[in-house]
Amino acid sequence: MVHRHRRQKTERRTPGLGVSPHLAGLRVSGRLWIESGDETFLSWGRIVLLERIREHGSISAAARSMEMSYRHAWALCDAMNQLAPKPLVEMATGGHRGGGAKLTATGEAAIAEFWRLAQEFRLWLAKRSLRLGKGAK
């Protein structure tokens, strides 16, 4: 009851951002990632790395295509593999900088899930952008 009273008062009083139609450039934006415990598990950059590994068949070629160091790319793959219940990237060993690398089914599922989430996030952001300054719930 107290809460309801407060909300009504706030809604009546709040003029929103004072956004007029001519300020249509205002929009809600954001970034999304998936954490495991306190560590980043999947992010936009990591997912692109996974896709490049699928495309190029090796971590070093994938890293080069993103202008990322091999060392960093390898560390990201290792981190993802450690955090996931099953590895996302199968890293072949042998030779300088190891052999090839390929995505596992879990890696493919991670990519699909991340992009689905990113798409839902884009829709959410677009909806919130439209509501901006309208004081709507």
Next chain:
Amino acid sequence: MVHRHRRQKTERRTPGLGVSPHLAGLRVSGRLWIESGDETFLSWGRIVLLERIREHGSISAAARSMEMSYRHAWALCDAMNQLAPKPLVEMATGGHRGGGAKLTATGEAAIAEFWRLAQEFRLWLAKRSLRLGKGAK
């Protein structure tokens, strides 16, 4: 009914992230801000700065309380004022580092709108975290 049917199908097809119950630590996380054109208009840090200005009555005291330089805090306030249809911060002039500063009604509305948005975002993230790896839409 249709909805229930669709969810069941999706769950059967999508392997998700292969997340087992023991991996409950996985969660969707993110950051949110409001842009005007290509520039940041409101962000978590800017909103806290506005709140500190309300609390301390001056940009310099607000900046000090956040361990932010006065120069940076002033630039952020100036940017917000320029991007908004009406100023968020009323900056009194006169004296070294100007006089006091206070929030306008538009500034108060911006704070309220941002936190409401942030709260909606938290709920959205929590819901998506629960769905993670379940392949649900």
